[in-house]
Amino acid sequence: MITLYQFETSPFCDKIRRILNYKQITYRIEEISLLRFTGIKKRYPVGKLPFIVHEGNTIGDSTDIAYYLEEQFPGKPILPEDPKMKAMVHFFEDWADESLYFYEMRLRFGIPHNAKMAIPKLSHADGWLIKGLAPLVVPSMNKSVLNKQGIGRRPDELVVRDVQRHVESVGSFLEGNDWLVGDTMTLADISVFAQLFCINDSREGADIISSNSNVCDWMKRVDEATSVPSN
Numbered sequence: 001m002i003t004l005y006q007f008e009t010s011p012f013c014d015k016i017r018r019i020l021n022y023k024q025i026t027y028r029i030e031e032i033s034l035l036r037f038t039g040i041k042k043r044y045p046v047g048k049l050p051f052i053v054h055e056g057n058t059i060g061d062s063t064d065i066a067y068y069l070e071e072q073f074p075g076k077p078i079l080p081e082d083p084k085m086k087a088m089v090h091f092f093e094d095w096a097d098e099s100l101y102f103y104e105m106r107l108r109f110g111i112p113h114n115a116k117m118a119i120p121k122l123s124h125a126d127g128w129l130i131k132g133l134a135p136l137v138v139p140s141m142n143k144s145v146l147n148k149q150g151i152g153r154r155p156d157e158l159v160v161r162d163v164q165r166h167v168e169s170v171g172s173f174l175e176g177n178d179w180l181v182g183d184t185m186t187l188a189d190i191s192v193f194a195q196l197f198c199i200n201d202s203r204e205g206a207d208i209i210s211s212n213s214n215v216c217d218w219m220k221r222v223d224e225a226t227s228v229p230s231n
């Protein structure tokens, strides 16, 4: 049995849950509260979520987890065999993880009306003390990360314009296609979806996504393929 150590609201954890659901792999979730997060380096020295434990192996980083799951559970593949298509999947995944992620963080936690909704979700597994402290501490912690990365120093309107360009590009790329790479869903779709799902959880992101029918239709397809089937 796989154990997924996660923050429920993290796009990288969502990405792994969706891969597990799609591949119909049984797993259990260990939700890490903000308080417990300080101690996770004992289990996974990099100190980031998600990581999984499977048959005594600890694997962290959503990309490494995805490749590990593909190797261990090859049914319902998420990586194409063709090397050029596999390379394309890699480029999409890396763009989602290393670029889109900072936009979702910036929109959800860097704009006060979104942060008001996002921070309680982040501290949902904590007690009253951390729940109370989170709105005071989380914005400045995120600001520090985003300022170092650069996106935190861009004004809101330029960030929103960047997101508009990203979403439009995904929509244009999908024109005439159901999936980003090839004829079936791949890790590219799941990775980009996981970040856009979080972007959609901001007021500005939801406005942008809802006005792009290619992206909306594709998000529905990915969501249906990767959600736990409801009986």
Ligand SMILES: N[C@@H](CCC(=O)N[C@@H](CS)C(=O)NCC(=O)O)C(=O)O
Residues within 6 Å of the ligand: 007, 010, 011, 012, 047, 048, 049, 050, 060, 061, 062, 063, 097
């Ligand atoms: N490249 C990593 C990124 C994981 C990541 O940044 N996770 C965030 C949660 S969304 C985290 O653990 N942040 C805490 C920290 O960096 O200290 C992956 O793909 O798994």
